[in-house]
Amino acid sequence: MDASRTRALGRAVAAAALVCCAVLAAGCSPSASPAAQDTDTDTAATARAALPMAANDLQSDYQKVIKNVLPSVVQIQASHDLGSGVVYDDKGHIVTNAHVVRSEKTFKVTTANSEEPLTASLVYSYPQQDLAVIKLDKVPSGLRAATFADSEKVEVGQIVLAMGSPLGLSSSVTQGIVSATGRTVSETAGGGTGATIANMVQTSAAINPGNSGGALVNLDGQIIGIPTLAAADPDLGGSAAPGIGFAIPASMVKTIADQIIKNGKVVDSGRAALGITARTVVDDHYQPAGVAVVSVKSGGSADKAGLRPGDIITKLDDVPINTITSLSEALAADKPGQKTTVTYQRAGAERTANATLGEQ
Template sequence: MTWSQDPMQEPPQQWGPYPGQPGPREPQGSPEPPQRGSGRGWWQVPTAAVLAAALATAGTWTLAEQGVIGQDEPAQSVSREPAEGTPASASAQQGDDSTNQPAEAEVAAGSTPASDPHWSGIAEKVSPSVVAVTLANGAGSGVVLDDEGHIVTNHHVVAEGGPIHVTLQDGRSYPVEVVGSDPVTDLAVLELEDGPKDLQPITVGDDKDLKVGDPVMAIGNPLGYAGTVTTGIVSALDRPVRASGKSPEEPVVTNAVQTSAPINPGNSGGALVDSRGRLVGINSSIASLGRSADTAGSIGIGFAITATQMKNVTEDLVESGSARHPQIGVRIEDGRVEHDGAQLAAAGVVSVEEGSAAAKAGLQKGDAIVGLDDNQIDGVWSLIAQVREQRVGDEVSLRVIREGKEREVSLTVASEAKGEATAEGGTP
């Protein structure tokens, strides 16, 4: 072997998505949920990466620095309008022009969007594209994708099933059906039944254009306060986020946008937009220092599924009702490798699946993967997250250290075989 095992790489795990508002909450001191794969398993799964908090009002995925968070306390029954003077948030108002064209905010004359965003104009233009999602047991948020009535939200928001309604920014409410839901990526697509003709789809931007420090706005339905907007910056990019829930489903792995914009339970499925009002992420989880529902809430570390992954998954869900999950076919573990006199964190290849994309590309047992395209790979979860953001059929280049020498390995991302997407038996 040319790399050494690194047992410190795996991030803390946390409670994962809970659909809607929960019934009885978990008692404090609940036992930690079992790990669903130690980072040394086959990763075909689209699971895992850095702490997160599913933001449905019924249960936020929260990350604890040590230990696990219990389920969030049910939100109180509140009016659709936020209370006057609600700190760190504002209720977005309906603009005068309701059209079925994608919403793109106008920028105030003389301002530079990246450094001086016109947030009130952005909120006015984008808020009609964000909806409140309500179920019998809870609530979340959603984003209008097109004028045909497709709405994206988080899987954990709608996972419990039952009648679902969405409420538009102007107060109109409609029943929706689930077109498709993918627990692996925590994304779902809803469709309005006999929806209005004046739906305003959001403009989808390119998260690849984001830079750390860029201003962003989160829009959603936290704790039932519909139309709430909060602002912050991009705190980090390509952040591997791992979250798991009470269900036996796989933990979710996301190559996330980290933001300081306050995000709270109920924001799940809502929009993260850039300084021009373009969608760059779907808010899905938060980190928390608390160990129970009593202390779960925004501490300025929130995570959004990238617009890139959202587009890949929702296109599959709309077309077929299910999502394809990319894989390359290697069994990996966290490790470190020596290169040019320095130690590098890496994803070490334990074995290569016969006939897989990795095998065809020449990956070998003992290889240390330290990069994918222009992105650094520092362990199991970052490689899983990066692969999961690709589309099946994409060409990627892996940076590999083999016997002390660096080499590039190009391969075509494949689709996981049916029934193999588990932490124990999958492959990335």
């Protein structure tokens, strides 16, 4: 929203506040003069006129953003899956979710302005962050790349629009706010890639199947994130929980997409790792009780710290570890090169080891 519209909305809100005060003053002062009453009436009339103007300004902002950004949001058709994508540059690169492309190599892409689907090929898929880049085989004239926002400037309460193809309904738009930032979310292997992703943006804008890989946009027309999944409510049989969706932040999208476009793969993930394969173990009551090390990467973080197959990790620094998911979430909050203390059990005895985290 530009500064002039922000000031207009502020004046409308201020005028509304003046109306409330004027009504209260008129009702509480039996000696109010006719001139004062006329002034109150004029103020109320001004405020009533200003409020519809402010609403019209906000509606105009919505329509301007949709007009500018929707042409950069595409529908992606794989063999069995349907999702969305965002035009990344004028060379035909499109960023989307890895769980949209899965293991496929070729796709049909429909832009907002095209009547016939275009063909595209996979550049690289990075399931660890649930991101992928595909490229149009032929770049149509007028293809418009999206503008990505600075993730550090995303704030709770910002109005956002989600754009994509939910349930196959192309070029759909929903509205909400940024509900939270900095969420660490673990996907299911069935609906996503099973990745644990840090710093996700939570939004109340509706995120439905088909929205994956689309755009979460602020009122400046900038992409603040790539919608990826909706929260599942166990009480509803695992169906989506209304009003709780998540998007990969724009900064991470750019970091991964730039590497894929330049190198054909991800060379610097920024994701911390211990360098192990592991599995969840349960106690005598069949409750998750830790993460058993199955194998250790030679020369990796765990190997240098002295961990061995059969060790059961129960804590990373002060964070309890009882499942693979909890270990992934703890690592997602850390960075490669960071030092951490690993608490583990070996032959029934508790031990600790100091480890310098590697990169995934």
